[in-house]
Amino acid sequence: MAEIPLVPAPLRVEHTGGPGFSMRAGVRVHVGREPMAVSTAVVLASWIGAELGVLVAVSQERPRGTGAVVLGLTTDPADLPIPDSLPASLAAEAYRLEVAEHRVTITALDPLGLIRGVQSLTQLVRRCGAGTATVPAVVVVDRPRFGWRGLCLDLARHHVPLNQLTTVVAVMASLKLNVLHLHLTDDQGWRLAIPSRPRLTEVSGATAVGGDTGGFLTGEDYAELTAVAAAQGVTVVPEIDLPGHVNAAQHAYGEVVPGGTPAGAYQGVEVGFSRLHAELPASMPFIRDVITDVARMTPGPYVHVGGDEALTVDRGEYVTLVRGAMDAVLAAGKTPVGWQEVTAAELPADAVVQVWDPQVDEVAVAAAAANGARVVLSPASRVYLDMTYDDDAPFGQSWAGSIGLRDAYGWEPTEVVALPRDRIAGVEACLWSETVRSPRELFVLLLPRLAAIAEVAWSAPERREWPDFVARLTGLTPQWDAAGWPWYRKAL
Ligand code: TNX
Numbered sequence: 001m002a003e004i005p006l007v008p009a010p011l012r013v014e015h016t017g018g019p020g021f022s023m024r025a026g027v028r029v030h031v032g033r034e035p036m037a038v039s040t041a042v043v044l045a046s047w048i049g050a051e052l053g054v055l056v057a058v059s060q061e062r063p064r065g066t067g068a069v070v071l072g073l074t075t076d077p078a079d080l081p082i083p084d085s086l087p088a089s090l091a092a093e094a095y096r097l098e099v100a101e102h103r104v105t106i107t108a109l110d111p112l113g114l115i116r117g118v119q120s121l122t123q124l125v126r127r128c129g130a131g132t133a134t135v136p137a138v139v140v141v142d143r144p145r146f147g148w149r150g151l152c153l154d155l156a157r158h159h160v161p162l163n164q165l166t167t168v169v170a171v172m173a174s175l176k177l178n179v180l181h182l183h184l185t186d187d188q189g190w191r192l193a194i195p196s197r198p199r200l201t202e203v204s205g206a207t208a209v210g211g212d213t214g215g216f217l218t219g220e221d222y223a224e225l226t227a228v229a230a231a232q233g234v235t236v237v238p239e240i241d242l243p244g245h246v247n248a249a250q251h252a253y254g255e256v257v258p259g260g261t262p263a264g265a266y267q268g269v270e271v272g273f274s275r276l277h278a279e280l281p282a283s284m285p286f287i288r289d290v291i292t293d294v295a296r297m298t299p300g301p302y303v304h305v306g307g308d309e310a311l312t313v314d315r316g317e318y319v320t321l322v323r324g325a326m327d328a329v330l331a332a333g334k335t336p337v338g339w340q341e342v343t344a345a346e347l348p349a350d351a352v353v354q355v356w357d358p359q360v361d362e363v364a365v366a367a368a369a370a371n372g373a374r375v376v377l378s379p380a381s382r383v384y385l386d387m388t389y390d391d392d393a394p395f396g397q398s399w400a401g402s403i404g405l406r407d408a409y410g411w412e413p414t415e416v417v418a419l420p421r422d423r424i425a426g427v428e429a430c431l432w433s434e435t436v437r438s439p440r441e442l443f444v445l446l447l448p449r450l451a452a453i454a455e456v457a458w459s460a461p462e463r464r465e466w467p468d469f470v471a472r473l474t475g476l477t478p479q480w481d482a483a484g485w486p487w488y489r490k491a492l
């Protein structure tokens with residue numbers, strides 16, 4: 001399969017032989033009338049146009065003649081084909097891609113599937129000289145293994161501005177990842193403007209680890225990011241971390257500090273020292289207002305309330321504060337997500353629990369799952385991309401060990417915690433940013449390991465094989481170079 005460099009590996013790919021499809025001036029993208037499908041067609045047409053250096057038209061007429069890329073929705077799962085037993089959320093992302101000499105056809109049940117098919121098509125396009133490109137003659141039948149395929153990005157320790165975030169979304173989408181979890185608040189900084197508490201960013205937007213430059217997303221930035229992400233089938237999940245990791249909030253608002261004096265700015269990297277206090281009258285209104293604002297600004301269905309490493313809060317008070325935050329999420333019509341520690345509280349039926357720490361309390365996670373929670377797996381020793389690649393890697397941390405490309409690839413989500421299969425929502429990589437001081441460091445820590453984790457999350461276990469993965473990835477990296485995405489070359 002190496003000559004077909006699809007990453008993550010599709011369910012089935014068949015080389016049909018023949019000359020393949022030749023893209024040149026005059027190629028058109030055909031689509032029906034469904035608005036999301038039309039926006040996918042526009043994204044594809046502009047991508048092909050940029051590759052070829054020509055303008056590519058989007059047409060809603062029936063395709064005639066040659067040179068057409070046709071995006072079509074179907075209502076019949078047998079067209080793809082998809083088994084009846086597949087959950088609807090996974091079926092929505094399934095697609096069939098057929099490349100023949102005169103036509104490329106992408107078929108799906110839902111516009112999301114068209115987006116995934118387009119992402120495969122773009123990985124197959126080979127530029128050959130000025131104004132032309134070819135696509136090999138193949139039939140790809142594909143669908144995801146897990147519905148939650150995420151990346152958690154820490155903006156709080158070091159800010160990541162909008163232009164870099166949109167590139168991260170493009171990288172994610174190209175690997176069929178579909179959840180961008182933003183860790184927006186922590187001890188060191190607050191990165192999203194909150195209308196009801198403007199001082200959060202006015203004061204704590206400016207701070208960062210080591211006294212480095214801060215920054216924050218305005219409401220308009222955030223709206224643009226969520227729209228850019230949605231157009232590529234990526235859902236943004238904002239995280240407001242509490243009741244620990246709150247020094248930036250306490251630096252901006254003394255009302256959530258006992259005694260009322262705002263805390264100093266924090267530039268270090270220790271965790272676990274700051275906390276909210278349930279007995280302070282301002283605490284619950286603060287939590288409610290912030291969560292309500294964030295939920296209102298967020299088009300996606302989830303709000304993450306953190307809950308990790310609240311090391312100085314006793315259990316009863318922890319439960320009160322976490323439940324308060326989750327109730328605010330529910331009242332705003334969203335689904336709460338929390339780090340594994342939130343299993344100390346009784347969770348709402350459809351909550352999502354994110355497992356990260358090797359010291360996980362498996363019994364508590366299993367009990368939450370038995371009560372209806374779904375679980376996202378972020379085992380630190382496999383997916384914490386702030387860890388170094390190896391001993392001589394130029395940057396990164398090491399508390400969870402080094403994570404080489406093969407470590408990020410060679411693990412099985414169903415073996416992290418004993419859970420019924422249908423309780424596993426999926427997999428999420430995390431890039432904590434204590435040490436991340438430049439876009440180059442950010443992308444080099446992500447790539448190529450993010451591709452490995454994307455394959456763990458998307459591909460059927462029987463399709464995953466290390467040498468084949470390395471060969472496909474090697475075939476894909478010229479596209480990363482062409483896009484200007486830095487990556488860690490020694491990993492391959
Ligand atoms: C643990 S993972 C943390 C973060 C740190 C990270 C560094 C989690 C929920 N908490 O606060 O940034 O380790 O690797």
